[in-house]
Amino acid sequence: MKDKANPKNHKLTRRDFVKCSAISLAAFSTAASRLHAAGTDTIKVGLIGCGGRGTGAATQALMGVDKSDKLWAMADLFRDKLDVSYDMLSKGAKGRYDHMDFDGLADQMDVPEERKFVGFDAFHKLLGSGVDMVILATPPHFRPEHFEAAVQAGKHVFMEKPVAVDPAGIRKVIAAAKLAKEKRLSVVAGTQRRHQLHYLEIIERIHNGAIGEIVAAQCYWNSGGSSLTDEKPEGMSDMEWQVRHWYYFCWICGDHIVEQHVHNIDIMNWALQAHPVQCMGIGGREVRRGGNIWDHFAIEFEYPQGVRVLSMCRQIPGCSNRVSERIVGTKGFAYIDSATGYIKGENPYEPPGSPNPYVQEHVDLIKSIREGAALNEGVQVAESTMNAIMGRMSAYTGRALKWDWAMNASKLDLTPPKYELGDLPVAPVPVPGKTPLV
Amino acid sequence: MKNKAMQTTPNLSRRDFIKTSAALGAATLASGTGRMFAAGSDKVRIGLIGCGGRGTNDATKCLSSAENVELVAMGDTFGDRLESCRQRLKERLGDKVKVTDDACFSGFDAYKNVLACDVDMVILTTTPHWRPMQLKAAIEAGKHVFMEKPVAVDPVGVRSVIASSELADKKGLTIVAGTQMRRISHLVEGIKSIHDGAIGELVGGQCVRLGGGMLDWGPKQRQPEWSDMEWQIRRWLFITWLSGDFIVEMHVHNLDVMNWAFNAHPVQCIGMGGRQVRTGPEYGNCYDHFAVEYEYPNGVRIEYMGSQIDGCTNRNDQRFVGTKGRAYTDFGRVVIEGPNKTEYAWDNIDPCIKQHADQIAAIREGKRLNEGKRIAESTLTAIMGRMSAYTGRALKWDWAMNASKLDLSPPKYEFGDLEMRPVAVPGKTKLI
Numbered sequence: 001m002k003d004k005a006n007p008k009n010h011k012l013t014r015r016d017f018v019k020c021s022a023i024s025l026a027a028f029s030t031a032a033s034r035l036h037a038a039g040t041d042t043i044k045v046g047l048i049g050c051g052g053r054g055t056g057a058a059t060q061a062l063m064g065v066d067k068s069d070k071l072w073a074m075a076d077l078f079r080d081k082l083d084v085s086y087d088m089l090s091k092g093a094k095g096r097y098d099h100m101d102f103d104g105l106a107d108q109m110d111v112p113e114e115r116k117f118v119g120f121d122a123f124h125k126l127l128g129s130g131v132d133m134v135i136l137a138t139p140p141h142f143r144p145e146h147f148e149a150a151v152q153a154g155k156h157v158f159m160e161k162p163v164a165v166d167p168a169g170i171r172k173v174i175a176a177a178k179l180a181k182e183k184r185l186s187v188v189a190g191t192q193r194r195h196q197l198h199y200l201e202i203i204e205r206i207h208n209g210a211i212g213e214i215v216a217a218q219c220y221w222n223s224g225g226s227s228l229t230d231e232k233p234e235g236m237s238d239m240e241w242q243v244r245h246w247y248y249f250c251w252i253c254g255d256h257i258v259e260q261h262v263h264n265i266d267i268m269n270w271a272l273q274a275h276p277v278q279c280m281g282i283g284g285r286e287v288r289r290g291g292n293i294w295d296h297f298a299i300e301f302e303y304p305q306g307v308r309v310l311s312m313c314r315q316i317p318g319c320s321n322r323v324s325e326r327i328v329g330t331k332g333f334a335y336i337d338s339a340t341g342y343i344k345g346e347n348p349y350e351p352p353g354s355p356n357p358y359v360q361e362h363v364d365l366i367k368s369i370r371e372g373a374a375l376n377e378g379v380q381v382a383e384s385t386m387n388a389i390m391g392r393m394s395a396y397t398g399r400a401l402k403w404d405w406a407m408n409a410s411k412l413d414l415t416p417p418k419y420e421l422g423d424l425p426v427a428p429v430p431v432p433g434k435t436p437l438v
Numbered sequence: 439m440k441n442k443a444m445q446t447t448p449n450l451s452r453r454d455f456i457k458t459s460a461a462l463g464a465a466t467l468a469s470g471t472g473r474m475f476a477a478g479s480d481k482v483r484i485g486l487i488g489c490g491g492r493g494t495n496d497a498t499k500c501l502s503s504a505e506n507v508e509l510v511a512m513g514d515t516f517g518d519r520l521e522s523c524r525q526r527l528k529e530r531l532g533d534k535v536k537v538t539d540d541a542c543f544s545g546f547d548a549y550k551n552v553l554a555c556d557v558d559m560v561i562l563t564t565t566p567h568w569r570p571m572q573l574k575a576a577i578e579a580g581k582h583v584f585m586e587k588p589v590a591v592d593p594v595g596v597r598s599v600i601a602s603s604e605l606a607d608k609k610g611l612t613i614v615a616g617t618q619m620r621r622i623s624h625l626v627e628g629i630k631s632i633h634d635g636a637i638g639e640l641v642g643g644q645c646v647r648l649g650g651g652m653l654d655w656g657p658k659q660r661q662p663e664w665s666d667m668e669w670q671i672r673r674w675l676f677i678t679w680l681s682g683d684f685i686v687e688m689h690v691h692n693l694d695v696m697n698w699a700f701n702a703h704p705v706q707c708i709g710m711g712g713r714q715v716r717t718g719p720e721y722g723n724c725y726d727h728f729a730v731e732y733e734y735p736n737g738v739r740i741e742y743m744g745s746q747i748d749g750c751t752n753r754n755d756q757r758f759v760g761t762k763g764r765a766y767t768d769f770g771r772v773v774i775e776g777p778n779k780t781e782y783a784w785d786n787i788d789p790c791i792k793q794h795a796d797q798i799a800a801i802r803e804g805k806r807l808n809e810g811k812r813i814a815e816s817t818l819t820a821i822m823g824r825m826s827a828y829t830g831r832a833l834k835w836d837w838a839m840n841a842s843k844l845d846l847s848p849p850k851y852e853f854g855d856l857e858m859r860p861v862a863v864p865g866k867t868k869l870i
Binding site: 212286296330399 | 710739764829
């Protein structure tokens with residue numbers, strides 16, 4: 001979904017991977033042979049969440065791992081989703097799922113019928129099927145529970161961002177990330193900018209003082225968006241309808257500030273080496289219809305030492321788009337987006353191009369698994385997700401919020417009463433000043 | 439700041455000359471230029487155009503700001519508003535209010551009738567939509583002008599105000615705008631210290647005004663005899679063609695402080711906003727929240743955030759970020775943080791009286807005092823933020839100032855049918 005909502009905006013997307021696959025694949029075979037030389041066993045990958053992002057992540061993982069590594073098991077709430085994903089992964093596809101073209105990966109797949117799991121508890125069954133590593137790519141709501149279970153089962157994890165939709169979920173993710181550290185499991189999150197060369201180069205220079213002391217910053221994801229205009233088919237349960245259209249329902253998606261803009265907010269935390277102390281936000285929905293998520297947010301985040309950061313995100317078609325980050329220091333500033341970046345001021349810098357980060361993040365994860373490095377991005381992505389959640393909470397309620405309160409005291413838990421394909425009324429669209437701060 | 443704005447214009451006569459120049463004074467008046475005054479003593483005759491709450495307040499402050507200032511004529515679209523205002527002013531100010539029945543005018547042309555009276559200065563406090571045309575008429579008639587902010591609701595109006603301000607300079611007329619923040623002592627001192635480098639070079643800033651929803655403002659029930667036009671004018675605060683929306687109508691104050699500190703207007707902006715709470719038809723077509731990023735020269739980006747929603751966290755402050763520190767400003771104080779740590783506190787002098795006192799003094803002393811272009815620029819700053827949020831489009835100042843054709847005027851000024859324009863929809867509302 002993260003790129004699907006903005007097919008024209010994001011300059012470097014997964015589809016670019018295929019376009020420049022000659023270069024990319026060369027780079028991966030080098031990486032893969034090095035991994036192979038490390039002499040570890042075959043890694044068995046389990047895919048939990050077989051939608052567009054899950055299928056994409058599985059593809060990128062298989063491209064990033066050794067040829068002997070396998071996709072071993074698949075799980076989804078819905079059988080039809082799993083079948084489409086299996087079919088596509090084995091046969092390849094053109095123009096499906098984020099317009100990604102790729103050849104079939106059948107020789108890296110070993111997913112017999114008995115390792116295809118369906119239902120709300122499919123993830124549990126998959127975790128017991130002999131996998132070494134799981135890709136967690138269900139809608140965000142389910143991430144904390146899945147991540148916790150995966151770590152408890154001793155699996156390495158690649159998990160998509162965001163990793164929760166509420167503070168209760170964040171606390172669960174942080175606890176599980178700490179357990180993963182104790183168990184020396186590798187955890188990588190789908191905040192792929194952290195694995196992208198030009199981001200790494202620029203942020204490292206910022207940390208080394210290239211722009212002096214950071215005094216301000218901005219981050220944006222202003223792009224197109226869509227509405228849920230279809231009617232629920234006769235006989236389909238509320239739960240199935242909502243999960244199949246998860247993006248439009250806050251309890252599953254977290255709203256677009258969490259689901260999508262977390263990418264840019266994550267860069268703020270990375271650059272500032274901190275999370276915010278407090279925030280104040282506004283927003284609403286002017287255009288979007290169906291479900292209950294908004295279509296625009298503007299948040300002022302205040303970091304330690306009183307550094308204030310402006311975050312803006314919008315999903316409305318026909319508006320001016322901007323997806324980037326900007327960090328302002330006493331000696332210059334840095335601009336970064338997914339394709340380019342630079343530092344201006346006393347220490348100007350322009351990085352060379354970046355390899356595709358969507359594959360790189362898997363290369364980094366596999367490397368960590370094989371080398372036992374226990375790379376663990378769990379707390380980092382939980383904090384960035386919490387930033388976004390707290391911004392959403394502030395905008396929804398119209399109330400200024402402190403990080404410590406949101407992290408430790410907020411009781412917000414968007415979990416439905418039960419996980420079954422039955423009735424589930426849609427929560428009303430939030431109204432600032434009326435929606436209570438929980 | 440005040441001294442800079444009040445430089446003596448050499449062409450104007452000195453006070454000792456004026457004292458003996460009654461004939462010349464009459465002559466200049468006849469030619470459409472302001473009457474010459476004897477410093478500190480000559481009577482200044484005021485006409486009030488726009489007799490709502492703001493007009494009542496400004497007239498009170500103006501008449502209280504100096505000796506020998508009298509209100510002699512009044513105009514308002516509605517006779518009932520005028521009469522209640524006249525009664526209140528008489529109660530407050532006694533015989534300083536010398537407005538006879540034949541100097542009271544109502545209707546759309548009331549301002550023309552006031553300008554035709556023997557007044558030296560007019561206070562323009564009608565709803566913002568009318569400011570450009572009333573300023574133009576006042577300057578052409580040779581009157582000094584005190585006008586409330588904002589001074590327009592669209593770029594066409596802003597251009598008119600700038601042209602009128604230039605004409606006022608040529609005619610030696612004063613214009614003061616009701617942006618009293620410019621006369622709050624701690625802001626004057628604090629922003630001067632920013633200009634003098636107290637926080638280094640400016641590299642960022644925030645301008646935040648989050649307040650209540652004003653849901654109880656004005657008449658909520660439409661009377662059966664009211665035409666569309668009358669209903670809209672009586673609900674003007676919530677109707678964009680009349681008020682400019684709250685980012686323009688109210689938050690121009692705060693954006694004016696940003697322009698002041700930066701000594702510049704923005705180069706471009708990108709904004710968002712909407713109405714999440716004030717969604718009923720009685721709230722016309724205004725939004726209830728905006729967020730705009732303004733970019734000033736040298737790529738300095740500032741955040742503006744504004745809302746009018748009940749039950750939310752309230753804030754009203756500006757903050758400037760420099761390479762050597764920060765300045766926090768609000769109605770009560772300016773705090774400079776960093777190596778040049780200082781605090782400026784309010785001196786408790788009412789800036790709303792001071793702005794009138796300054797103008798009356800300038801009129802009597804024949805000094806140049808013209809805030810027209812400055813307030814027009816601050817108004818356009820707010821208007822361009824609204825335009826960007828309404829349309830969802832990033833905007834450049836030069837385009838808004840020179841090329842935008844946006845003109846929110848209704849087809850005609852008469853009490854008849856007037857369809858309520860739809861609430862703006864980002865991505866659909868056209869950028870004009």
